[in-house]
Amino acid sequence: MKEEESLIQKARKGDGNAFGKLYDEYLPRIYRFIFLKTGRKQDAEDITHQVFLNAWQNMGGYKSKGFPFSSWLYRIASNAVIDHYRTRREHRDIETVPEDAVAETPDFENRLDTAFELELVKTALNRLEEDQQNILLMKFVDELSNKEIAEALGKNEGTVRVIQHRALKQLKKHIDEQRPQDTTKEA
Amino acid sequence: MNNDLRIQLKKLKGIQPDPDFIRRSKSVIIALHPHPAAMRFRVPFSLFWAGAMAVVLLLAVVIFPAEQSVSISSLNPDRLAQELNDLDINVQLKEIKYYQTSNQEIALAINEIGDTRTRHLNSALLESELENVETQTATNPEIDQLLDEVIF
Numbered sequence: 286m287k288e289e290e291s292l293i294q295k296a297r298k299g300d301g302n303a304f305g306k307l308y309d310e311y312l313p314r315i316y317r318f319i320f321l322k323t324g325r326k327q328d329a330e331d332i333t334h335q336v337f338l339n340a341w342q343n344m345g346g347y348k349s350k351g352f353p354f355s356s357w358l359y360r361i362a363s364n365a366v367i368d369h370y371r372t373r374r375e376h377r378d379i380e381t382v383p384e385d386a387v388a389e390t391p392d393f394e395n396r397l398d399t400a401f402e403l404e405l406v407k408t409a410l411n412r413l414e415e416d417q418q419n420i421l422l423m424k425f426v427d428e429l430s431n432k433e434i435a436e437a438l439g440k441n442e443g444t445v446r447v448i449q450h451r452a453l454k455q456l457k458k459h460i461d462e463q464r465p466q467d468t469t470k471e472a
Numbered sequence: 473m474n475n476d477l478r479i480q481l482k483k484l485k486g487i488q489p490d491p492d493f494i495r496r497s498k499s500v501i502i503a504l505h506p507h508p509a510a511m512r513f514r515v516p517f518s519l520f521w522a523g524a525m526a527v528v529l530l531l532a533v534v535i536f537p538a539e540q541s542v543s544i545s546s547l548n549p550d551r552l553a554q555e556l557n558d559l560d561i562n563v564q565l566k567e568i569k570y571y572q573t574s575n576q577e578i579a580l581a582i583n584e585i586g587d588t589r590t591r592h593l594n595s596a597l598l599e600s601e602l603e604n605v606e607t608q609t610a611t612n613p614e615i616d617q618l619l620d621e622v623i624f
Contacts, residue, residue, distance in 0.1 A: 301502040302502075304501075304502065305498060305502050308498055308501070308502075309498075312489060312494060312497075312498075313488055313489060316487075316488075316489040317484065317485070317487045317488075317489075320487055320489075321484060321487070326490075329489075330489070330490070330493045330497070333489070333497070334493075334497045334500070334501070337497065337498075337501055338500075338501050338504070341501050341502075341504065342504075402480060402483075403480070403483055403484060406477075406480045406481065406483075406484065407484065421481060422481075422484075425477075425478050425481035425482060426481055426482065426484045426485055427485075453477055456477060457477055460477075
């Protein structure tokens with residue numbers, strides 16, 4: 286944490302190398318957050334680039350206020366996604382989950398099952414409300430604390446907990462709706 | 473139920489950005505100028521002031537000599553005389569052109585007047601046209617009546 290604070294201070298003074306290290310640290314999770322919200326690799330790359338560019342150009346105005354740097358980045362990312370949908374209202378079909386996401390599973394059948402399950406989750410996530418999506422992704426994919434999520438989204442922790450509870454219920458419902466009926470049982 | 477979902481959600485962590493994208497995006501961002509706020513604090517005030525003065529001097533060197541040369545060239549007597557001569561020539565040329573065209577028109581008019589064969593001045597033609605004019609037929613009897621009252 287102290288090392289990160291040092292990098293932030295250097296980056297605030299215009300140190301490109303320091304910002305580069307922060308970039309390496311946070312890029313994967315910001316990209317993942319944006320990808321799961323947009324559903325398109327190209328859009329996710331464009332928005333992620335814009336988020337870090339904005340961060341670099343506004344580092345001088347960044348104040349930690351006791352919250353991690355990631356909360357600030359998530360806030361920029363969340364606003365960038367909203368702007369993206371504001372300017373491009375057309376609905377995009379969700380791409381399939383990248384192969385990397387299922388690369389850890391050993392055999393082909395398991396990989397297919399896992400990819401199918403992940404696709405279900407991703408599609409169901411995209412049907413949730415904006416805040417519900419954000420909170421589930423931050424909490425369970427990127428493992429942010431409720432305090433960090435609250436800071437990133439400009440809400441209090443109690444509200445975050447309530448939305449999180451509702452979001453999980455809603456997600457389960459959407460997944461069940463999408464999941465095909467088990468025909469083997471009927472036979 | 474929720475635990476299963478949480479496990480599924482955690483699996484989404486496997487989504488990773490393309491390494492080529494990371495390399496390109498990072499190099500572009502870092503190559504750009506650092507954020508303006510940082511630059512503002514990094515430049516000492518004295519250096520900023522010296523820079524401002526240098527810009528003012530540079531502008532003075534660029535702008536004022538140009539204005540001076542314009543004013544001197546516009547007041548140069550030789551140049552003015554040349555412009556005046558050019559003006560006279562232009563006026564004379566216009567006058568010559570006018571006289572040329574007007575002389576032709578006058579000559580044509582005189583010829584036409586002197587030519588008795590000209591169709592619209594031919595006396596025989598005029599007489600024949602007079603016959604066709606019905607001078608006795610009044611278009612407005614009241615006018616004739618008024619004229620009679622005035623004359624007689």
